Every structure is written in C-alpha cells, then in structure tokens.
Amino acid sequence: xxxxxxxxxxxxxxxxxxxxxxxxxxxxxxxxxxxxxxxxxxxxxxxxxxxxxxxxxxxxxxxxxxxxxxxxxxxxxxxxxxxxxxxxxxxxxxxxxxxxxxxxxxxxxxxxxxxxxxxxxxxxxxxxxxxxxxxxxxxxxxxxxxxxxxxxxxxxxxxxxxxxxxxxxxxxxxxxxxxxxxxxxxxxxxxxxxxxxxxxxxxxxxxxxxxxxxxxxxxxxxxxxxxxxxxxxxxxxxxxxxxxxxxxxxxxxxxxxxxxxxxxxxxxxxxxxxxxxx
Numbered sequence: 001x002x003x004x005x006x007x008x009x010x011x012x013x014x015x016x017x018x019x020x021x022x023x024x025x026x027x028x029x030x031x032x033x034x035x036x037x038x039x040x041x042x043x044x045x046x047x048x049x050x051x052x053x054x055x056x057x058x059x060x061x062x063x064x065x066x067x068x069x070x071x072x073x074x075x076x077x078x079x080x081x082x083x084x085x086x087x088x089x090x091x092x093x094x095x096x097x098x099x100x101x102x103x104x105x106x107x108x109x110x111x112x113x114x115x116x117x118x119x120x121x122x123x124x125x126x127x128x129x130x131x132x133x134x135x136x137x138x139x140x141x142x143x144x145x146x147x148x149x150x151x152x153x154x155x156x157x158x159x160x161x162x163x164x165x166x167x168x169x170x171x172x173x174x175x176x177x178x179x180x181x182x183x184x185x186x187x188x189x190x191x192x193x194x195x196x197x198x199x200x201x202x203x204x205x206x207x208x209x210x211x212x213x214x215x216x217x218x219x220x221x222x223x224x225x226x227x228x229x230x231x232x233x234x235x236x237x238x239x240x241x242x243x244x245x246x247x248x249x250x251x252x253x254x255x256x257x258x259x260x261x262x263x264x265x266x267x268x269x270x271x272x273x274x275x276x277x278x
Contacts, residue, residue, distance in 0.1 A: 012131055012132065018135040019049045019135075019136055020137060021045075021047050021217060021219040022047060022048060022051065022134065022141075022218045023038075023042030023047040023049070023051070023216070024052075024197075024199045024215065024217075024218060025038050025042075025052055025053065025180075025199055025200075025201075025202045025216070026055060026080070026145065026199050026202070027053075027180050027200070027201025027204075028052065028066045028070070029055060029057070029060050029201065029202075029204055030057050030059060030062060030063045030065070031059075031060045031066065031203040031213070031239060032060075032065035032069045033236075034203065034213045034232065034239075035052075035066055035069045038213070038215050039069075039073045039075060041215075042215065042230075045230070047217065049134070050075050050076065051076045051078070051132070051143055052070055052075050052078070053078055053080070053143060053180040053199060054077070054078050054079050054080020054081070054082070054083055054145040054151075054180065055082040055145070055180070055181070055201070056070065056077075056082065056083055056086075057082050057113035057117060058093065058109045058113050059109050059203055059204060059248075059252055060203060060239065060242075060248070060252075061242040061243050061245070061248060062116065062242065062246070063086075063117045064121050067117075067121045067124060067125070071124070076132070077128055077129075078130060078131055078132050078144070078145065079125070079129060079130050079145065079151070080180070080181070081093060081094045081095060081096070081145065081146070081151045081152045081181075084125075084126070085110065085114075086110075086114050086117050086121075087123070087124075087125035087126030087127070087128070089122065092106070093110040094152055095152055096152035096153070096154060096181075096267075097266070097267055098266075099266030101263075101265075101266055102263070102264050102267055106264065109252070112246070112248065116246075130144075130151065131143060131145075136176075136218060136219070136220055136225060137223070137225070138223070139175035139176065140175055141174060141177075141218065142174035142176070142177050142178070143178050144177065144178070145179065145180060145181055146179060146180075146181040147179055148168055148171070148172045151181075153181070154181060154182050155181070155198055156182055156184070156186075156272055157188070157271075158269045158270075158271035160196065165177070165188060165190060165195060166194065168196065169190075169195075169196075174194075175194050176194065176195055176196070176197060177195075177197070178198075178199060178218065179196070179198050179199070180198065180201060182198055182200070182201075183201040183203075183204065183206065183207070183261075183264075184198065184201075184206055184272060185198055185214045185216065185229050186200075187229075193224055193225065197227045199214075199215055199216040199229075200214045200215070200216075201214075202215055204255050204256060205255065205256070205259040207259075207260060207261040207276040207277075208276075209259040210231065210259045211256070211258075211259050212231040212234075213231070213232055213234065214229050214232070215230055215232065216228065216229055216230070236256050239256055240253050240257050251263050258277075260276060260278065261277075261278065262278060
C-alpha cells in the first residue's frame, strides 16, 4: 500500500504489457521541434514505449504545436503542474518557485501559454493522468512529474539522499521512480538496484552550454534496470526565431541559443547553480 501525507491508498494499476526498453522525457515547454526530434531518436534506438512526464507548455512558442506533436506521435503522457494549471485555467503555473525573480518569469511564461492554448488543447491537458506505473521486464516503475508525493516537488541530485529514494520506492511499491520537473537530468541507484531517474527536460538545454536537449532510455539488461541519458539535436535556430516573433522574453531566447539558463535560477541548489554560467 502507498503512504501519502500520512494517508494510505491503493497503488495505481499497472499499464498493460511489459517492455524491455522505454524512452522517457519531460518538460516540453512548447518546444515542439525538440519533441519531434526526441521521439524520432527514441524510435530509431528501438524503444518499445515512449512516455512523456508532463509540462507540455511554458517557455516556448505555439503551445498547441507540442500538444499536436505528442498526440500525432502516439506518445503516452502524464500530467505536469503546467498541464493541470493550463487545463483548468488557473491563475499561475504552480511551478513551486519561491523567489520573486523566478516567479516573475514563470508568470510571463504561463500567461502567454494559457492565452495561446486552444480550448481543445486545454481539455486534453486537463484529462491527463497524474501518474502511471509500468512494468519493465520484471520490475515495476513509477512515473510521475515532480515526485510521487507532489506534482511540483523538485528532486535535485545534490539534495536528494539515498535514504529518501529508498523511502519513495518502498512507499510507492516501485523498483524505480522516474520524474522530471527540475529540467536537469540525473539518476542514483541504491545497492539493491532500486533507484530514482530524473529525465530532465527537452524544452530547453540542461544549463550545460550545449544546445542539445536530453531524454532517458530505461531498459532491462541481464535482469537489472539501467538508464542511459541521450542528447538530441534539433532546429534550435528555428525555435529561437519563432520565440522572437511571438515576443517572448529575450532571456528565454538566450537560453535556447547559448545552452545556459538565464531564468528560473534562484530555485537551484548551490551545487547545481555552480555548474551553470550565471
């Protein structure tokens, strides 16, 4: 049984079928060009299934294009905080930021996304499931957006200890927890093979000075689950032109063209921020 804030509930049912290699990505942030490139790459690498872990819109231009890409490419999806907020026309993205500068740029992004998402798109976002459980070989994998506990919880590499990961796997009866939300990809395996994989985001670079974006391949190898992070190139110059034409903040465009984050930096723990440029 699962424990959430002291309460107990039945675990989610398993998605039917058992895969051997699954591609997982999150944080599209309206980067429909990257979505298409990632799905093509994953299929070329023989992925049995492809899952998107939420946040279709935000940051980039033309949010309906990412919705259309996910639907037309038959990607399995779960709901992120952005999807819930846009789908129900809430006041903000519920991103979980606490710093005024982070919240300022988040609100600019959210207001644009909400205003430019069609009624049909909002309806689709509102109906996404909030989590899923899949079977990979003989192992159960729990898919979520921020964490199993909260859709907008940030799980950072430098501040997420092994004991916490062990507790999540125990409480949600999963061998591996897979999430996104932070925009930075990382993973940690425990001695018994259980672990957590944060797939990062494909909507913008990983604050590493590269223009590529990242997703994860999770597969069973000799009875064990292993993850591989895969960089994918896409037409970032076209995305930057579309962002400029839509009047999106130049700080957003600079991130796409340089690979370095210029916004949503204050939420970063010290170690993650030190790796960036700003």
